[in-house]
Amino acid sequence: MFAGPNATVLNSAPLVTSNQARERHGLPPLTDRWGDRLRFDQLRPQRLAAPVTVYVEQFSAHPLEADAAHLYGPPDGYLDDAGRFGTERRAPSDRPVYRIELRPEDGLLPLPYMGVRADGSAWDGDATGPDAPPDATRQPFYPDAARVFEEIDRLGYGEHAESNLLGRHADFDFFRVLPSGGYTRGLAEGERTDVGTGGIAAERWGEDFFPYRPGHLRGEPPRAALAEVTNRLSGALATGTYQAALWLDASPAIEETLYWLTLVLDTEVPIVGCASTEWPHGCLGATGDRNLVHAVEYLRSGIWRDHQGRDRLGAVLVDAERVLLARDVQKADARPGGFGVTGGHGGIVATIGDPGPPVLTALPVWRHTYGSDVRLTAIPRRVRGVRRSGAGDGAEAIDVEVKDGAGGLLGSAVPHVSIFKHARYLTTGPDGIDDEVELLARIDHNLRHRGLAGFVVEANAPYGSSAPSADAVLRRTALCGMPVVRVGRGNGEGWVPHDRMRLAIAGANLTATKARMLLMACLLRFGAPPPAADPDSPTAAELAAVEAALQHYQAVFDTH
Structure with missing residues (x-):
């Protein structure tokens, strides 16, 4: 289980000081819209520090339990009006109860949250105030998935009263890869965490971990971090220890990471992504927890296996009782079922959840993982790159190291691929090349600073055609060693045709973001095209x- 950046499944609602605590500290209570104290305290999963005995009223688990009282055995005893327990009923007013012994080792229990701020005031949100700095802000994201799994197993139950909804099916190891939450003070060796003992150096917001809440402290992983994702997952799966990988990420971005993983991971085991399209973990109606349970059910079902026991689907996303192919899935809305299918063909490969077991509904033709032409093990140690030549505006070929001595991907080599979006009424005329300042500036910057770079043009659907002025610049771009992919804009259902793609790559029915990931992988695999000595006047041989x-x-x- 890999906890990635901005992982919405690991996002929790703010810990709000309960009314029980507010009363204890003389603070104003939480009230409803009419100013009346709330009837119930919100309960949050917490751990007991010592054993405790509680008495639970018999027949209080359901309004109609007592209607079937004749089917039940006797209670453990009775409480009188003074709260004294006895095994025999001494008066008609004695209440039948069950006696429950709760121990710390029993795990998390829903209890009122008693914490207050250092100045004695109540917690009402994540931070001590608006736009608070990191040292005055609590983290809403968990540092890894272990706590979420524990809460689901301890407090969740299925439609048929099944418990331990995750742990009953599999054993999990938890990895932090660009995690959403971090240990800002570090953890000393031997200090306990949910995934083991400490030995963690102090971690920094937006550098070592990447939350998106509070919004003003949002962290986004850099492009080079994609190498860490690749190497960490590849290394873990290469051990042969694991039968599957689960990846948690931000719901708007998980489609990109999953597609990257299906392209570069040389593995025969299934890869499943999960996110929550809305509402933090533990909130009413949050889908992330159920997606995790369904992901494990999908893995246990084995419907992904081919006749050799290998994964035949590649990376998938499990959401809203559907299994969606990583290549085709796209987030469309922040609501249950908010992931859609792009490209107009397929995309949903299985159903899961009620009624019945997981069912495979389609098999993709796309190459993936162990069959991918751009998998990590097929990427060479070094490839051809380009840089600005000493004279003029042309480019010259250089060697770019893309892998280290252990075969891992170098973060410094992850290609820079820009997305250029075409729209009508942008240029001043048929020769308005000067209007393409963004393209020209990016080309110049790439030649100065990026050994491997390229462009995705999101243009007219489905042909991928753009304005003549942009076409002229992009033709020159390809002759400078920066490949160009053309796709239709939006969620295009048609294929970009090859016969219109002189000095460009037809991006099939991929979205621009997916085409970007594939072009990055291709640059690592094949290197840059050979640059022309004079991109404005290439020879026939150079073309x-x-x-x-x-x-x-x-x-x-x-x-x-």
Whole structure:
């Protein structure tokens, strides 16, 4: 179980000081809209520090339990009006009870939250005030998935009263890869965490961990972090210890990471992504917890296996009782079932949840994981890159190291691929090349600072055609060693045609964000196309060399 950045499943609601605590500290109570004290305290899962005995009133678990009293055995005893327990009823007013012994080792229990702030005031949100700095803000995201799994197993139950909804099916190891929450003070060696003992150095917001709440402290992982994701998951799965991988990420971004994983991980085990499209963990109606349970049910079902026991689907997302292919899934809305299918063809490969067991409904033709042409083990140690040549505006070829001595991906080598969006009424005229300042500036920056770079053009659907001024700049871009992929804008259902793609790659029916991930992987696999000495006047041989290089890219875009 890998806890990734902004992982919505690991996001919890603020810990709000209970009315019991407010009364104890002489603070104003939480009230309803009419100013009356709330009837109930919100209960949050917490651990007992010592054993305690509680007495629970018999027949209080359901309004109609007592209606079937003749089916029940006797209670453990009775409480009189003074609260004294006895095994025999001494008066008609004695209440039948069950005696329960609760111990710390029993695990989490829902209890009123008693914490207050250091100044004696109540907690009403994550921070001590609006726009509070990190040292005055509590973290709403869990540092890993272990606590979420424990809460689901301890407090959740299924439609048929099943408990331990995750632990009854599998054993889990928990990894923190660009996690959503961090230990800002660090943890000393031997100090306990949910996933083991400490030995963690102090971690920093937006550098070592990446939350999105509070909004002003949101952290977004850099491009180089994609190498860490690749290497950590690849290393864990290469041990042969694990039968599956679960990846948690932000609901708007998980589609990109999952597609990357299905492209680069050389593994035969299934990879499943989970997110919550709305509402933090533990809130009424939050879908993240159920998605986790369904993900494990999908893995246990084995419907993903081929006749050799290998995963035949590649990375998938489990959401709202559906299993969606990583290549085709896209977040569309922040509501239950808010993930949709792009490209107009397939995408939903299985159903899960009631009624009945998981059912496989389709098999994709796209290459993935162990069959991918751009998997990590197929990427060479070094590839051709480009940089600005000493004279003029042209480029020259250079060697770029993309893997370290252990075969891991180098963060510094992760390619820079920009997305350029075409729209009508942008240029001043047919030769308005000067209007393409964003493209020209990015090309110049890439040649100065990026050994591996490229562009995705999100243009007219489905043809991927853009304005003549942009076409002229992008043609020159390809001759400078930066490949260009063209896709239709929005959720295009048609395929970008090959015959319109001179010096460009047809992006099939991929969205721009998915085409970006695939182009990044292709740059690592094949390197940059050979640059022309003068991109404004290429020779016939240089044009042929660029087109031949782009055919390798095109073959991957046609099959992945």
